[in-house]
Amino acid sequence: MLDYEALRLIWWALLGILLIGFAVMDGFDLGVATLLPFVARTDGERRIAINAVGPVWEGNQVWLILGAGAIFAAWPPLYAVAFSGFYLAMFLVLCALILRPVGFKFRSKIDNPTWRSVWDWALFVGGLVPTLVFGVAFGNMLEGAPFRFDDTLRMTYEGNLFGLLNPFALLSGLVSVAMLTMHGGAYLALKAEGPVSGRAASAARFAGLALIVLFALAGVWVAFGLNGYVISTAMPHGGPSNPLLKLVTRAPGAWLDNYRLYPWTIAAPILAFAGAALTILLSGARRDGLALVASALAVAGVIATAGLSAFPFLLPSSLDPNASLTVWDASSSRLMLLIMLGVTLIFLPIVLVYTAWVYRVLRGRVTADYVARNSSGVY
Amino acid sequence: MTAALDIVQLSRLQFGLTAMYHFLFVPLTLGLAVILGIMESVYVMTGRDIWRRMTKFWGVLFGINFAMGVATGITMEFQFGMNWAYYSHYVGDVFGAPLAIEGLMAFFLEATFIGLFFFGWDKLSKVAHLAVTWLVALGSNLSALWILVANGWMQHPVGARFNPDTMRMEVTDFMSVIFNPVAQAKFVHTVSAGYVTGAIFVLAISSLYLLRGKHVEIAKRSATVAASFGLAAALSVVVLGDESGYTAGENQKMKIAAMEAMWDTEAAPASFTLFGLPNEATHETDYAVRVPWMLGLIATRSISGEVPGIKPLVAHAEERIRSGLIAYGALEKIRAGRPAAGAGGDATALNADDRVTLTAHADDLGYALLLKKIRPDVTNASDSEISQAAWSTVPAVSPLFWSFRIMVGLGFFFIGLFATAFYLASSRKLVQSRAFLWVALCALPLPWVAAELGWFVAEVGRQPWVIEGVLPTFMAVSSISASNVLITLIGFIVFYSTLAVVDVYLMTKAIRLGPTIGEPRSPAAIAPAAFPAAAE
Numbered sequence: 001m002l003d004y005e006a007l008r009l010i011w012w013a014l015l016g017i018l019l020i021g022f023a024v025m026d027g028f029d030l031g032v033a034t035l036l037p038f039v040a041r042t043d044g045e046r047r048i049a050i051n052a053v054g055p056v057w058e059g060n061q062v063w064l065i066l067g068a069g070a071i072f073a074a075w076p077p078l079y080a081v082a083f084s085g086f087y088l089a090m091f092l093v094l095c096a097l098i099l100r101p102v103g104f105k106f107r108s109k110i111d112n113p114t115w116r117s118v119w120d121w122a123l124f125v126g127g128l129v130p131t132l133v134f135g136v137a138f139g140n141m142l143e144g145a146p147f148r149f150d151d152t153l154r155m156t157y158e159g160n161l162f163g164l165l166n167p168f169a170l171l172s173g174l175v176s177v178a179m180l181t182m183h184g185g186a187y188l189a190l191k192a193e194g195p196v197s198g199r200a201a202s203a204a205r206f207a208g209l210a211l212i213v214l215f216a217l218a219g220v221w222v223a224f225g226l227n228g229y230v231i232s233t234a235m236p237h238g239g240p241s242n243p244l245l246k247l248v249t250r251a252p253g254a255w256l257d258n259y260r261l262y263p264w265t266i267a268a269p270i271l272a273f274a275g276a277a278l279t280i281l282l283s284g285a286r287r288d289g290l291a292l293v294a295s296a297l298a299v300a301g302v303i304a305t306a307g308l309s310a311f312p313f314l315l316p317s318s319l320d321p322n323a324s325l326t327v328w329d330a331s332s333s334r335l336m337l338l339i340m341l342g343v344t345l346i347f348l349p350i351v352l353v354y355t356a357w358v359y360r361v362l363r364g365r366v367t368a369d370y371v372a373r374n375s376s377g378v379y
Numbered sequence: 380m381t382a383a384l385d386i387v388q389l390s391r392l393q394f395g396l397t398a399m400y401h402f403l404f405v406p407l408t409l410g411l412a413v414i415l416g417i418m419e420s421v422y423v424m425t426g427r428d429i430w431r432r433m434t435k436f437w438g439v440l441f442g443i444n445f446a447m448g449v450a451t452g453i454t455m456e457f458q459f460g461m462n463w464a465y466y467s468h469y470v471g472d473v474f475g476a477p478l479a480i481e482g483l484m485a486f487f488l489e490a491t492f493i494g495l496f497f498f499g500w501d502k503l504s505k506v507a508h509l510a511v512t513w514l515v516a517l518g519s520n521l522s523a524l525w526i527l528v529a530n531g532w533m534q535h536p537v538g539a540r541f542n543p544d545t546m547r548m549e550v551t552d553f554m555s556v557i558f559n560p561v562a563q564a565k566f567v568h569t570v571s572a573g574y575v576t577g578a579i580f581v582l583a584i585s586s587l588y589l590l591r592g593k594h595v596e597i598a599k600r601s602a603t604v605a606a607s608f609g610l611a612a613a614l615s616v617v618v619l620g621d622e623s624g625y626t627a628g629e630n631q632k633m634k635i636a637a638m639e640a641m642w643d644t645e646a647a648p649a650s651f652t653l654f655g656l657p658n659e660a661t662h663e664t665d666y667a668v669r670v671p672w673m674l675g676l677i678a679t680r681s682i683s684g685e686v687p688g689i690k691p692l693v694a695h696a697e698e699r700i701r702s703g704l705i706a707y708g709a710l711e712k713i714r715a716g717r718p719a720a721g722a723g724g725d726a727t728a729l730n731a732d733d734r735v736t737l738t739a740h741a742d743d744l745g746y747a748l749l750l751k752k753i754r755p756d757v758t759n760a761s762d763s764e765i766s767q768a769a770w771s772t773v774p775a776v777s778p779l780f781w782s783f784r785i786m787v788g789l790g791f792f793f794i795g796l797f798a799t800a801f802y803l804a805s806s807r808k809l810v811q812s813r814a815f816l817w818v819a820l821c822a823l824p825l826p827w828v829a830a831e832l833g834w835f836v837a838e839v840g841r842q843p844w845v846i847e848g849v850l851p852t853f854m855a856v857s858s859i860s861a862s863n864v865l866i867t868l869i870g871f872i873v874f875y876s877t878l879a880v881v882d883v884y885l886m887t888k889a890i891r892l893g894p895t896i897g898e899p900r901s902p903a904a905i906a907p908a909a910f911p912a913a914a915e
Contacts, residue, residue, distance in 0.1 A: 055494030058449065062487045068456055069479035076471025076547070083460025083467070084857035090461055091867045095874060098450040102878055105446035109885050151714055153546045154465050156858040233721035240544035240727060247721035322720050332472045333542070333549040340476060347483045351491075358491055361502050377435075378498065 004238035005328075007337040011074045012314075012327045014344060016307045018070050022063035023180070023303055024296045025355075029053040029060055031184015033100070033127025034177070036120055039188065039199035046120060047108060047371045047379070049200075052191035054104060054379040055362055059355060061100070073340050077153075077243060077330040078314050085147050085157040086140070089133050089164055096129035108379050127184075128177065135176025138306050139169030142226065142255060144318035149244060158319055168221055175214045179302055182207035186279055186295040190288035193365045201283045204291065208280040208298075215272055215302060222309065228254025229316040235328055243329045248321035255309040265308045272301030387853045389864040390462040393871065395838070397454050399831055400875050404448035406830050409523060409570055410577015410612075411441045412516035415496075416509075417604055423509045433597050434512070435500070436894035437581065440886060442497060447882050449490070454871070462864060463845075466855035470846055472549045473539045473556060474529055481525035489518025523573070524566050531562025534837070535631060536846050541741045543713045543734065544727050548849060561631065564619070565837070571616040572833065575793055576826035578609025582800060583823035584890055586816040594893045595810065602809055602819075606800035613793040631847070634840035635678055636689045637776045638783045640664040643688040648675020654784075657776045662690065689773055696746065697769035699848075703747030706740035708758050709733040745849040752853050774842045782832040782839075789829040796822055 002010070032053050040046040053060075072079040083090055099122040107119035143166070146159040185204030189197050222228075227250040235246045259266050275298025282291035310316075316324040331337060371378060384392070415434055422430030456478060460467050467475075492514045499508055537559050538552035550556065582605040588598035636642075640657035641649065642664065651674040655667030678686045712733045717726050737744075749768040750757035760768070800819065803809040809816075845852040 055498035056491075058494055059487065059491030061449075062482055062490045065453065065456060065486060066479065066482035068460075069475065069482045071475075072456075072459065072467065072471055073475030073479040076468055076475055079460045079471060079475070080464040080467040080857075083457060084462070084464035084859055087461055087857075087859055087863050088866070090457055091870065094454055094457055095870065097453050098874065098878070101446040101449040102881070105442060106881060106885060109443075109888070153468055154858055155468070236725075239725075240542070242545050245720055245726065332475070333545075335553075336472050336476060336550050339550070339553050340479065343476075343480055343483065347480075347487075351483065351487045354488070355491055358495055361495060361499060374501075377500070 002338065002341075004334040004337075007334060007341065008237065008327050008331050010341060011331060011337050012307075012311070014341075015067075015070060015074065016304060018063065018067045019307075020300045020303050022067050023299045024183070025063050026057070026060040027131075027180045027299055028183045028187035028292075029057040030127045030131050031180040031182070032188050033123045033184070034131060034181055035184050035188065035200065035203055036127070037124050039185070039203055040196050043113070043116060044368050044371065045194075045196050046116075048192050048194075048196050048366050048368060049188060050104065050107065050123070050379050051371055052188055052366045056358065057104065058101070059358070061097075064097075070340070070344075074332050074337060075314060075325075075330055076332060077155075077241065078325050081145070081147055081155050081157070081315060081325060082137070084155070085145050085159070086137060086164060087157075088161040089137065093130045093133045096126045096133075099123065099126040104379050108375075131177050131180045132173045135173035136164055136169045138176070139166075139172030140164055141315055142172070142222065142228075142306065142310060143168060144227075144229065144250075144316035144321070144324070146319040147317050148320040148323050151244070153242070153244070168218075168226060171214065171218050171221065175211065175218055175302065178207050178211040178214055179299055182211055182276065182279055183292075183295045183299055186283060186288070186292040189283055189286075190292050191366055193367050197288075197365070201286060201288070201291075204283045204295065205280045208276045208283075208295070211276045211298065211302075212273060215269075215276070219269065222255050223253055226255065227252055228257070228309075229313050229321060229324055230254050230257070231312070231326065235326075237328045238334075239329065241329055241331050241333070243323050243325055245329065246322060246326075248316070248324050250321055258308055258311055268301050268304035268308050270301070272298050272305055275299070275301050384861070384865075386856050386859070386861040386864060389861055389868060390856045391852065393462060393864060393868045394458060396868075397451065397458065397871055397875075398838075399834060400879075401448065401451040401455055402830060402834055403827060404444050404451060405523075406569075406573035406576035406826065407444050407580055408441070408448050408519050409573025410575065411437060411444070411580065412512075412519045412577075413574060414577050414581055414604060414608060415441060416513045416516045417608060418601075419509050419512050421604075423505050429596060429600065432894055433601055436597065437601070438496065439889050440580075442493075443882060443885050443889065445493065447878065450878065451875070461867075462857055462859075463855050464857035464859075466845055466850065469547045469850055469855070470536075470539075472547060473532060473536070476550070476553070477525045477529040477532070477556070481522055481529075485518050485521035485525055487518075489515055489522060492518065520570060523570050527566040527569055528557055528559065528562045530837075531559045531565050532556055533846050534565075534841055535559055535561040536849050541737075541744055541849075543710055543737060548846075567619045568616060569833075571612045571619065572826070572830050574612030575609055575616055576830060578605040578612060578797065579793070579819075579822055579826045581605035582609060582797075583820050586819040587890070588893065589810055590813060590816050590820065597894045599804075599810060602800065603804040606797055606804045610794070610797035610801050613790065613797050617787075617790045617794065632687050633689070633692050633772060634774065634779070634836075636687060636692060637774050637840060638779045638836060639674060639686075640667075640776050640780045641674070641686065641688045642690055644685060644691050645688070647679075647685045648672045648682045649678070649686045650674060651677065652780075655780075657780050659776055689776075693769050693773060696772045697765060699743045699746040700749065700765050700768055702740050703743035703745065704750075704758055704760070706737050706744040707747040709736040709740070710744070711758070713737065742848070745844070745846070745851070748854055749843065749851050752851065771843050774840050779836055779840050782836050786829050786832040786836065789825055789832075792822075793826070793829075 032049060036046060036049055040049040103119045103123040103126055107116055147155050147157045149155050182204050185200045185207055188200035189204060192200060230249050230251055231246055232249045233247045275294050278294035279291050279298060282294055312327040314325045314327060314330055415438055418430055419434040422434060492511045495511045496515055499511060538550060538555035539548045540551045542549045581601050585598040585602040585605065588594045639652055640655060642662045650669040650671045652664060653668045653670055655664040657664050674686055675682060675684060713730045716730045747757055749771055750760045750764065753764050753768060754760060796819065799815060803812050803815060841847060843851050845855040
């Protein structure tokens with residue numbers, strides 16, 4: 001039977017897979033929304049872009065809901081600290097996410113240019129803000145957040161929204177925006193037609209280039225400018241989930257330790273760079289399907305790089321490093337991890353199968369003609 | 380207590396408002412999804428195109444409502460972590476799972492197929508599209524199931540145990556969490572209430588069309604579907620009312636006693652107070668009009684089962700506080716005996732005697748925490764403070780008493796409404812019965828009133844607990860500044876109010892346009908003569 005240590009490791013990997021699932025699936029429709037005002041100019045063009053993601057974005061967003069639910073179920077202390085600590089940032093994300101379902105649904109219900117333009121910008125905000133904030137959150141994860149616990153494990157957080165918006169975190173936010181804009185551009189190049197498709201492909205190339213530069217810059221910063229965290233005491237990997245039982249020190253460049261310790265992990269940043277470079281080449285050659293695959297690989301590489309650099313830390317504390325949340329002391333109970341693993345192994349494949357079927361039914365480009373023919377039925 | 384709202388009140392206000400706002404959209408989604416499934420099934424079986432047009436028309440309204448449900452639902456999931464961080468830490472090991480499973484098993488299904496419902500009419504065969512519609516309905520119902528498993532656990536926390544090493548509740552038996560009798564009763568009751576909401580929505584708007592003589596063929600058929608489906612649902616809401624679940628736990632007993640303003644235990648079977656004025660100062664109900672036997676029958680489904688009153692339940696709470704204090708004292712010793720950080724060794728093996736004491740009294744630990752509101756050093760509490768804490772387990776009696784009665788009254792009204800509609804529709808008199816059509820139209824807001832009152836009774840009746848007997852509400856909040864919660868509260872109110880206006884505007888516009896919307900712009904679909912509507 002799986003022991004507690006193995007289950008924690010599996011759930012750490014599953015958390016990564018769910019986050020990558022979110023960034024790959026919901027990422028392209030966030031990216032399309034961010035690109036909307038720029039690659040689509042007329043109402044007809046915008047409706048092509050919107051309807052390219054219209055039938056699928058709702059299902060894609062469940063990856064985010066599932067991701068948050070999985071953090072709650074498998075890593076409750078992380079859920080409690082991150083959501084209450086990053087309070088106003090989370091509120092911004094919520095406001096932006098609330099705009100999305102209503103934006104998609106309401107926009108084309110009324111044939112008025114002002115009405116539609118307002119909702120187009122609402123969709124833009126709904127795409128850009130979560131993308132930026134999630135990137136900023138990853139940046140703060142690598143820097144550590146100012147929280148501590150009392151001995152009943154009640155958490156207090158000594159920072160505010162502006163503390164989150166520090167230079168490294170903003171750079172991470174830009175990495176995230178470049179990454180999902182590239183991904184959205186690659187998707188829209190494949191699904192749209194005419195000038196929208198062409199502009200989306202150029203946007204993907206431009207954003208891919210930006211991703212390579214920004215991601216490299218973030219890497220240099222992590223190597224030379226950022227203190228990583230190291231567990232300095234022997235720590236049982238199957239002990240109780242209480243983050244107050246260990247000692248942690250900070251050291252410059254410590255986030256690169258895992259790449260020395262486990263050289264195979266270097267595959268993650270290589271995947272990120274190679275994926276972005278391939279996206280640029282393939283979308284230049286208008287091999288749109290392959291470009292989308294390459295872009296998805298780049299997304300997976302970027303997120304895996306962040307996770308592998310910080311391992312075994314989930315969210316270090318800059319205020320009281322000893323209280324940092326790690327894979328070994330911030331999980332659910334062994335029984336709950338086992339139950340949730342069983343549930344995931346049964347239902348995630350089912351989800352993947354019917355999602356694939358839905359995409360197959362909806363295959364093909366969204367054309368101006370299709371939108372015009374179904375004007376009152378589609379978005 | 381200061382005059383300004385503190386963090387607990389603000390967090391409760393925010394959760395209550397956002398939950399009740401979310402619940403304006405959820406019941407309609409639940410009900411309409413099934414009604415769409417029924418209408419499209421008739422279309423596939425009979426091949427009559429009018430049923431396809433009905434499905435598409437009600438589908439447009441379903442879509443507008445669904446968007447609002449999704450927009451307001453995501454706030455709920457984030458809010459546990461944002462405003463209720465100690466709650467998330469303390470019970471996340473149990474409570475997080477149903478939410479995660481809801482996403483994986485239910486919401487994925489609903490949200491993935493809803494796109495195909497709208498975009499798949501020309502891309503799928505008739506039968507495949509029907510399957511998609513039913514999968515959306517299945518997803519929304521499963522979603523309600525898992526959310527109510529989570530909520531049922533807050534009302535009656537089974538299958539979990541306190542762990543002193545992690546300072547939280549941990550799951551011991553997940554099957555009993557899933558098959559929690561309170562959760563099962565709530566699920567049936569809530570889903571049936573959603574069906575009633577969907578049915579009244581369809582019946583009221585169809586009545587409007589019939590009164591105006593517009594879209595008569597579609598309205599007649601829609602009203603018939605709504606009447607039969609609604610009658611079954613309304614009967615199930617009342618017959619399978621979730622009162623039966625209230626006998627399962629201590630606080631559930633307190634809730635039912637408060638709802639009934641029953642101060643003392645009566646000899647079985649207890650009488651039901653039809654009307655009266657609960658007096659919270661004298662602990663009496665003035666001018667009570669009682670129906671003998673009825674409460675005993677409803678609550679215990681027997682003539683011998685006793686329904687305990689408020690006063691004996693308070694006395695019992697006092698005993699549990701004293702027992703909880705023993706657990707609390709043992710827990711303090713275990714915490715004090717824990718080695719320093721980084722010292723290593725197996726901390727879980729220390730203080731063996733205190734661990735035995737804690738285990739013996741762990742079920743009452745939450746009751747000791749009630750004293751935290753009165754004094755931080757709870758182990759030094761005086762007898763009068765313990766008694767004060769015991770009385771704090773009584774929720775606000777009058778609001779529960781009245782809300783419950785209005786909700787039940789509406790429930791019986793819905794049965795009468797649907798029974799009449801069913802009779803009129805099956806004897807083909809519906810179109811002429813203008814008085815009834817007016818009543819049905821005016822009934823439109825009532826299912827929402829009943830549903831919101833139902834939530835109010837269930838959740839206000841749970842106070843002072845966030846998890847019954849385990850964690851008091853005032854301890855569950857995040858340690859953040861009240862001003863942050865105030866900012867987001869105001870933000871949500873402004874944001875949600877704006878969206879509500881837009882939503883109602885679009886709904887009204889779609890209803891005014893009627894079943895002509897949602898059709899492809901081809902001449903065949905616009906000309907009604909193309910369909911033999913009189914084939915009935």
